[in-house]
Every structure is written in C-alpha cells, then in structure tokens.
Amino acid sequence: MQAVNYARATDVDDAVRLLIEGGENARVLAGGTDLIVQARERKRNVDLLVDVKHVEEFMVLEFDTNTGLKVGAATPLYQVYGDNNVKINYPAIVDASTVIGGKAIQGRASLGGNLGNSSPAGDSLPAMIVLGGVATLAGPNGRREVPVGEFFTGPGRNILETGELIVYISFPPVGAGEGAAWERFIPRNEMDIAVASAGAWVKIEGGSVTDARIALGAVAATPLVANDAAEALIGRPLTDESISAAGDAASEIASPITDMRGSIKQRKHLAKVLTERTIRMAADRIR
Amino acid sequence: MIPEPKVVNTIINGDSKQILVSERDSLLEALRDRIGMTGAKEGCNNGNCGACAVIMDGRLVNSCCVMAAEVEGAEIMTVEGLASRDELHPLQTEFLDNAALQCGICTPGFLMSSYALLQENPDPTEEEARFWLAGNLCRCTGYDKIIDSVLTVAKG
Numbered sequence: 001m002q003a004v005n006y007a008r009a010t011d012v013d014d015a016v017r018l019l020i021e022g023g024e025n026a027r028v029l030a031g032g033t034d035l036i037v038q039a040r041e042r043k044r045n046v047d048l049l050v051d052v053k054h055v056e057e058f059m060v061l062e063f064d065t066n067t068g069l070k071v072g073a074a075t076p077l078y079q080v081y082g083d084n085n086v087k088i089n090y091p092a093i094v095d096a097s098t099v100i101g102g103k104a105i106q107g108r109a110s111l112g113g114n115l116g117n118s119s120p121a122g123d124s125l126p127a128m129i130v131l132g133g134v135a136t137l138a139g140p141n142g143r144r145e146v147p148v149g150e151f152f153t154g155p156g157r158n159i160l161e162t163g164e165l166i167v168y169i170s171f172p173p174v175g176a177g178e179g180a181a182w183e184r185f186i187p188r189n190e191m192d193i194a195v196a197s198a199g200a201w202v203k204i205e206g207g208s209v210t211d212a213r214i215a216l217g218a219v220a221a222t223p224l225v226a227n228d229a230a231e232a233l234i235g236r237p238l239t240d241e242s243i244s245a246a247g248d249a250a251s252e253i254a255s256p257i258t259d260m261r262g263s264i265k266q267r268k269h270l271a272k273v274l275t276e277r278t279i280r281m282a283a284d285r286i287r
Numbered sequence: 288m289i290p291e292p293k294v295v296n297t298i299i300n301g302d303s304k305q306i307l308v309s310e311r312d313s314l315l316e317a318l319r320d321r322i323g324m325t326g327a328k329e330g331c332n333n334g335n336c337g338a339c340a341v342i343m344d345g346r347l348v349n350s351c352c353v354m355a356a357e358v359e360g361a362e363i364m365t366v367e368g369l370a371s372r373d374e375l376h377p378l379q380t381e382f383l384d385n386a387a388l389q390c391g392i393c394t395p396g397f398l399m400s401s402y403a404l405l406q407e408n409p410d411p412t413e414e415e416a417r418f419w420l421a422g423n424l425c426r427c428t429g430y431d432k433i434i435d436s437v438l439t440v441a442k443g
C-alpha cells in the first residue's frame with residue numbers, strides 16, 4: 001500500500017475541510033471496496049482517506065410516502081436492499097445493489113461509492129438515473145443538487161469539484177402507474193462486471209405511457225441516458241412494437257468498445273435486449 | 288510521507304485489543320502481521336476471493352478491503368473465535384468430517400462466510416447458500432462438499 005493517512009470526519013463541514021486541506025490526493029472513504037483496492041494497486045494516488053461513515057447524514061436511510069427516499073452516500077448496500085420500503089417502492093435499486101460484489105462487499109459498499117467511482121459499468125447507476133435520483137453535494141461553496149444522469153463526465157470522472165463530496169441521494173416518491181427495473185448481462189450468475197446493463201422506468205395512465213426513462217450501463221464512456229428510447233414509448237400504449245422501437249433506439253445510442261468482456265456488436269445487441277426486458281419488467285411491477 | 292504509527296482500540300473475539308498499526312495497514316495486515324492472528328488468509332488482496340473474510344460489527348467483510356484505522360471502536364470476529372475453548376464449531380466439525388477442504392487456504396473465509404449466512408438465514412436453500420458463498424473462491428474442492436456441509440449444519 002502507498003503511504004496513506006486516515007482521518008475520521010466528525011460532520012459534513014469537517015469532511016469538506018479535510019478534503020480541501022488534504023489537497024488533490026485526498027479521497028472520501030465510504031466502503032472502500034473500490035478505493036482501498038485502487039490505492040493498493042496504485043491505480044489511484046491517494047495520501048489521505050477521509051472516512052465519512054461516522055457522520056449520520058452520510059449514513060441515513062429514510063422513506064416517506066410524500067417526499068420519497070433518501071439514502072446516505074455511505075449507507076451500506078445490505079441496509080439499502082434489506083429495507084422493506086426500498087423493496088416495496090424502489091425494487092430497481094434492489095435489482096442492482098444485490099448483485100454488486102458478494103455479501104462481504106455489500107456489507108461495506110455504498111451507492112455514493114458507486115457514484116463516486118464513476119465507472120461506466122457501475123451497476124446502480126442506470127437504476128438511480130431512471131428512478132430520478134438526485135445527488136446532494138456539499139463543498140466549500142455550500143450545497144447543490146445534481147441529477148445522477150448529469151453527474152458523469154467520463155470513465156472514472158465526474159462533476160465533483162475540489163473539496164466537494166456527495167452527502168446523500170434522494171429519489172422522488174413513487175406515484176400511481178409507475179414501475180421500474182434494472183438488469184445486467186454477465187457470463188456467470190454473480191460476482192462479475194457488467195458486459196452491459198439497462199434500467200427502465202415507465203408511467204402508464206389510462207392505457208398509455210405518459211412518461212418513461214431509460215438508462216444504459218457499460219456501453220459508453222459514462223452511463224447513458226437514452227432519451228430517444230424513452231421517446232419511443234411515450235404517448236402510446238405499451239406494445240411489442242413500441243418496446244422494440246425503444247430497444248432499437250437504445251442500441252442506436254450505445255457507443256461501446258470491444259474489450260475482454262464483450263465486443264461492440266454484442267454490447268449493442270445487449271443494449272436492445274436489456275432495454276426491452278427491463279421495460280417489460282417495469283410495466284409488470286406497476287401496482 | 289511516512290504515516291505515523293497509530294494505536295487502534297478494538298475488540299477481537301470478545302477481548303479488548305490495542306494494536307499498533309501503520310495507517311497504511313489493512314485490517315488483514317494488522318491481524319496477521321501486527322498481532323500474529325493468521326487465521327484470516329490473504330488470497331487475492333483485492334476483494335475477490337473471500338479468504339480474508341471476518342465479521343466486523345456483525346457484518347461479513349473482506350478484511351483486505353478495510354483499513355486497520357477504521358476498526359477503532361469496532362468489534363471483530365475472526366475464525367479464531369469460532370470454536371469454543373474445547374469444542375470446534377459445528378461448521379468446522381462438518382467441514383472436517385465431509386472433507387470440505389483440501390489445501391485449506393480458503394477455509395477460514397468459507398467458515399466465516401457460512402457462519403454469517405446461518406446467523407442471518409438459519410435454514411437456507413441450496414441456491415441461497417451458493418449465492419451467499421459466491422464471494423468465496425476455492426481452487427480445490429469444487430464447492431459441492433462445502434455447500435453440503437453448510438446445509439447439513441443448517442439442518443441440525
């Protein structure tokens with residue numbers, strides 16, 4: 001391990017102060033399942049770890065039918081997917097967070113860490129995007145709110161400025177006629193990085209889709225918001241044809257690379273298949 | 288910049304411990320290299336194999352992915368805490384009787400992971416057990432004997 005110091009933040013302002021004092025190689029430590037490994041393998045220069053897990057605001061899990069869900073940036077995944085309100089109202093979060101690593105990873109890993117790591121293949125990211133997730137950030141100039149879909153700027157890169165961190169992620173309340181789902185493709189059943197993934201959220205009123213969101217993972221330099229795919233659904237009943245059109249639109253905007261996990265052709269195909277599948281799952285989940 | 292040595296106060300297998308660590312140590316390094324508790328094994332050192340699994344404040348974690356400094360004030364249970372003074376834990380007995388290990392490097396991790404599974408779900412299905420133990424790798428046994436042992440213990 002490279003030489004690294006550890007500091008435990010006492011509140012949000014203290015965390016911001018520690019990050020600024022620590023300079024460019026100071027990093028927020030949530031579950032450490034990305035960061036500790038990257039620091040050890042020298043994929044990232046780190047000289048200060050700012051542990052935020054002892055600050056309540058980073059560890060919340062609150063649900064209210066009127067205001068929605070608030071998940072602390074460092075709240076461990078097992079708590080998130082183990083929560084009954086999350087299971088009932090936000091099953092797309094459960095779809096993704098139960099397959100991030102194995103049980104020993106989920107005891108520590110967090111949604112904030114998945115966001116902060118900003119991998120295009122981060123499994124919770126398309127799910128958070130389609131659910132309308134908004135990250136509340138704190139920094140030297142105060143707080144701001146950024147939709148998850150606008151957070152990423154490239155592989156491992158995001159809009160966080162020096163000294164800025166994620167405090168929590170909020171999700172709007174679930175209205176009538178709404179459903180969402182997320183799925184990925186991997187060659188085995190668990191413990192692997194997505195070849196491709198998709199999330200879908202639909203709202204169906206009076207037999208017609210009135211709103212939709214589709215997002216894709218691992219098929220571009222960042223998680224993708226697939227507006228064209230959503231447009232293909234909106235304003236008409238959900239049919240095999242409209243679902244297929246959405247799948248085609250998703251495949252169209254996917255701009256994947258070929259690597260050891262999959263080829264461009266396979267990933268474009270998967271973008272269509274997974275988009276279609278998750279749209280159907282989302283519609284089935286409408287209560 | 289060389290990190291200062293640091294004293295970490297923790298409870299390991301029920302005993303209070305003060306460990307003198309470097310801030311760059313992982314929990315796995317602190318256990319093995321600072322206090323000679325070599326039960327937890329280093330397999331991959333990157334979170335993938337589960338050989339270093341321990342229980343921290345009631346949750347299964349990979350100790351190679353925890354900084355030693357993080358366990359200040361925490362409670363840790365390692366494989367050394369599984370047996371009572373004169374009796375092996377039923378999981379340990381069953382692993383032995385059923386030959387659920389060969390080289391043994393994965394065994395402490397499988398035992399801790401299986402223990403955590405049975406704490407949370409005392410009567411898992413085979414699929415639940417396989418899914419839970421997916422974070423533990425074994426190069427020798429082919430897994431079936433491990434899964435059988437866990438299910439046998441669960442059935443009592």
Ligand SMILES: Cc1cc2nc3c(=O)[nH]c(=O)nc-3n(C[C@H](O)[C@H](O)[C@H](O)COP(=O)(O)OP(=O)(O)OC[C@H]3O[C@@H](n4cnc5c(N)ncnc54)[C@H](O)[C@@H]3O)c2cc1C
Nearest residue numbers: 028030031032033034035101110113114116117123166334
């Ligand atoms: C064996 C293994 C399997 C894995 N499998 C998967 C998988 O299937 N799918 C998947 O998506 N990921 C996987 N991961 C990666 C990792 O577990 C996830 O990305 C996880 O969500 C990271 O969360 P964390 O809390 O551990 O983050 P950390 O490692 O603590 O942090 C990750 C990054 O985000 C930054 N960060 C953390 N919190 C904040 C914050 N509040 N504000 C600003 N920046 C922050 C950190 O500085 C760091 O750069 C796996 C990792 C391992 C080791």
Ligand code: FES
Nearest residue numbers: 330331332337351
């Ligand atoms: S050594 Fe920790 S998971 Fe392999």
Ligand code: FES
Nearest residue numbers: 389390425426427
């Ligand atoms: S017994 Fe050798 S790795 Fe499992």
